[in-house]
Amino acid sequence: xxxxxxxxxxxxxxxxxxxxxxxxxxxxxxxxxxxxxxxxxxxxxxxxxxxxxxxxxxxxxxxxxxxxxxxxxxxxxxxxxxxxxxxxxxxxxxxxxxxxxxxxxxxxxxxxxxxxxxxxxxxxxxxxxxxxxxxxxxxxxxxxxxxxxxxxxxxxxxxxxxxxxxxxxxxxxxxxxxxxxxxxxxxxxxxxxxxxxxxxxxxxxxxxxxxxxxxxxxxxxxxxxxxxxxxxxxxxxxxxxxxxxxxxxxx
Amino acid sequence: xxxxxxxxxxxxxxxxxxxxxxxxxxxxxxxxxxxxxxxxxxxxxxxxxxxxxxxxxxxxxxxxxxxxxxxxxxxxxxxxxxxxxxxxxxxxxxxxxxxxxxxxxxxxxxxxxxxxxxxxxxxxxxxxxxxxxxxxxxxxxxxxxxxxxxxxxxxxxxxxxxxxxxxxxxxxxxxxxxxxxxxxxxxxxxxxxxxxxxxxxxxxxxxxxxxxxxxxxxxxxxxxxxxxxxxxxxxxxxxxxxxxxxxxxxxxxxxxxxxxxxxxxxxxxxxxxxxxxxxxxxxxxxxxxxxxxxxxxxxxxxxxxxxxxxxxxxxxxxxxxxxxxxxxxxxxxxxxxxxxxxxxxxxxxxxxxxxxxxxxxxxxxxxxxxxxxxxxxxxxxx
Numbered sequence: 001x002x003x004x005x006x007x008x009x010x011x012x013x014x015x016x017x018x019x020x021x022x023x024x025x026x027x028x029x030x031x032x033x034x035x036x037x038x039x040x041x042x043x044x045x046x047x048x049x050x051x052x053x054x055x056x057x058x059x060x061x062x063x064x065x066x067x068x069x070x071x072x073x074x075x076x077x078x079x080x081x082x083x084x085x086x087x088x089x090x091x092x093x094x095x096x097x098x099x100x101x102x103x104x105x106x107x108x109x110x111x112x113x114x115x116x117x118x119x120x121x122x123x124x125x126x127x128x129x130x131x132x133x134x135x136x137x138x139x140x141x142x143x144x145x146x147x148x149x150x151x152x153x154x155x156x157x158x159x160x161x162x163x164x165x166x167x168x169x170x171x172x173x174x175x176x177x178x179x180x181x182x183x184x185x186x187x188x189x190x191x192x193x194x195x196x197x198x199x200x201x202x203x204x205x206x207x208x209x210x211x212x213x214x215x216x217x218x219x220x221x222x223x224x225x226x227x228x229x230x231x232x233x234x235x236x237x238x239x240x241x242x243x244x245x246x247x248x249x250x251x
Numbered sequence: 252x253x254x255x256x257x258x259x260x261x262x263x264x265x266x267x268x269x270x271x272x273x274x275x276x277x278x279x280x281x282x283x284x285x286x287x288x289x290x291x292x293x294x295x296x297x298x299x300x301x302x303x304x305x306x307x308x309x310x311x312x313x314x315x316x317x318x319x320x321x322x323x324x325x326x327x328x329x330x331x332x333x334x335x336x337x338x339x340x341x342x343x344x345x346x347x348x349x350x351x352x353x354x355x356x357x358x359x360x361x362x363x364x365x366x367x368x369x370x371x372x373x374x375x376x377x378x379x380x381x382x383x384x385x386x387x388x389x390x391x392x393x394x395x396x397x398x399x400x401x402x403x404x405x406x407x408x409x410x411x412x413x414x415x416x417x418x419x420x421x422x423x424x425x426x427x428x429x430x431x432x433x434x435x436x437x438x439x440x441x442x443x444x445x446x447x448x449x450x451x452x453x454x455x456x457x458x459x460x461x462x463x464x465x466x467x468x469x470x471x472x473x474x475x476x477x478x479x480x481x482x483x484x485x486x487x488x489x490x491x492x493x494x495x496x497x498x499x500x501x502x503x504x505x506x507x508x509x510x511x512x513x514x515x516x517x518x519x520x521x522x523x524x525x526x527x528x529x530x531x532x533x534x535x536x537x538x539x540x541x542x543x544x545x546x547x548x549x550x551x552x553x554x555x556x557x558x559x560x561x562x563x564x565x566x567x568x569x570x571x572x573x574x575x576x577x578x579x580x581x582x583x584x585x586x587x588x589x590x591x592x593x594x595x596x597x598x599x600x601x602x603x604x605x606x607x608x609x610x611x612x613x614x615x616x617x618x619x620x621x622x623x624x625x626x627x628x629x630x631x632x633x
Binding site: 052054055075076077079080081085086088091092094095096097101102105106109110141158162 | 583584585586588589590591592593594595596597599600603604606607608609610611614
């Protein structure tokens with residue numbers, strides 16, 4: 001068996017002294033799509049931020065291995081350059097910086113001397129058109145005055161261009177109407193392949209109608225309380241998180 | 252001296268006026284002692300410019316140094332030199348410049364002439380250590396239009412320098428002029444910088460200050476909207492690192508009805524650099540239906556950096572639109588995380604945030620070709 005793409009070992013993390021992640025273990029192999037489903041406030045976003053090394057979250061115990069390498073102490077940018085991508089739940093506006101300039105700068109950071117301006121322009125145009133955004137999108141300021149759908153399209157546009165080997169998509173479906181959800185899901189599905197691992201973090205099952213997961217995890221109160229196949233998502237849809245929340249309290 | 256008759260009077264006035272008090276409002280945040288010239292200046296400097304196209308020269312456009320202009324066009328220079336009035340701020344230093352200046356830049360655009368391509372000039376000290384007193388005079392005729400980028404540079408090996416500069420700009424009726432001062436002195440330069448622009452009927456002035464160099468830059472920039480319909484866009488970009496100190500005061504003087512001024516100054520400071528911005532909008536009794544805006548924003552890249560911002564309004568009439576705003580703060584850590592999550596090292600993320608911060612000023616530079624050039628100059632400095 002080859003080295004897992006991502007291996008989270010008994011991860012504990014806290015913010016301002018309060019423990020949010022209470023011992024998470026999770027293994028994602030290349031080519032797999034895992035869905036992590038949980039109610040609001042369960043710590044889903046903490047997990048995604050901690051995986052990218054957000055300085056606000058302190059890892060108190062456990063390890064994160066990426067392609068077998070311990071990256072627990074790595075800086076955010078080093079993780080990104082290694083091939084990890086985070087699709088933000090709430091993408092941040094950067095006023096005065098155009099989408100094209102931002103994506104180009106990010107690609108230069110990741111590709112270094114291998115960056116090819118001409119190739120970039122071609123690919124960027126194609127990626128925009130595949131996501132159904134107009135060319136004027138490129139000259140707008142990053143997430144500045146964007147609608148919910150535009151923000152999520154920009155996240156997937158970046159993912160398309162940066163070609164990560166692990167994509168963590170945090171509530172990518174939130175704030176999307178049904179058409180935008182379709183476009184964004186198609187964008188993600190196009191990127192699926194034997195080299196890419198995806199961790200879909202979501203509250204609702206509806207995204208999983210478009211992106212079929214290989215594994216589903218139920219995440220409650222900072223812990224994975226159950227894992228299973230895609231049928232687990234449907235069960236959650238029918239029964240909600242309540243049974244697990246009780247388990248978590250009594251445990 | 253230029254041997255202009257008013258220089259003798261200015262020298263007498265300069266000698267009669269005491270140096271300002273260190274505790275005065277104008278000087279309590281900046282070190283006065285380091286800006287008082289030890290001698291009356293024989294500081295040599297060169298004034299240079301890119302050649303103006305022959306057809307423009309044929310149309311009467313003049314871009315040359317001030318001493319040459321006095322020899323070749325004595326009547327014209329005499330008509331406009333030292334005529335924009337006594338400034339309200341840095342008065343003693345303005346008189347000193349007037350009394351002692353021997354050289355500078357002269358730019359003249361005759362009535363109705365449009366200079367399409369931006370003109371480019373620069374001043375560079377020769378480096379003998381004595382203070383410099385450059386004078387810039389710009390006259391834009393009725394209905395004429397032009398753009399001038401006026402650069403300040405230091406030779407690579409130059410030592411400490413003190414410069415007391417004064418610029419006069421006269422825009423006649425319906426004139427349109429963009430003046431970009433790109434200050435790239437070396438890190439040990441200290442400068443005093445006075446500016447007074449007078450705008451006649453329906454004139455439109457874009458004034459862009461880009462301050463990148465110098466250990467100390469103390470400026471007093473006055474714009475007088477003297478006739479109806481005059482309009483001024485006043486923009487500034489300051490970037491300071493190390494121990495750089497910027498102290499900028501601006502005056503938007505509305506003296507006539509239907510006048511508009513819109514000021515936006517942005518500074519970015521790192522290490523222990525400091526910026527002080529004070530600005531006054533004054534609207535006279537006659538200046539009804541005037542719009543005046545003033546906005547000053549500062550981004551602090553380190554804990555030791557500091558920015559003070561003190562806007563003031565004096566409104567002597569009603570029926571005006573007037574607004575001012577101030578914001579000072581550190582870099583947004585959420586933005587830094589977002590950019591770092593795309594592979595940008597922290598320094599690169601900050602650089603992008605800073606260039607974005609300045610972009611709202613640069614995007615208002617009227618000539619598109621210039622925007623990129625200026626963005627590149629600023630980006631190189633960051």
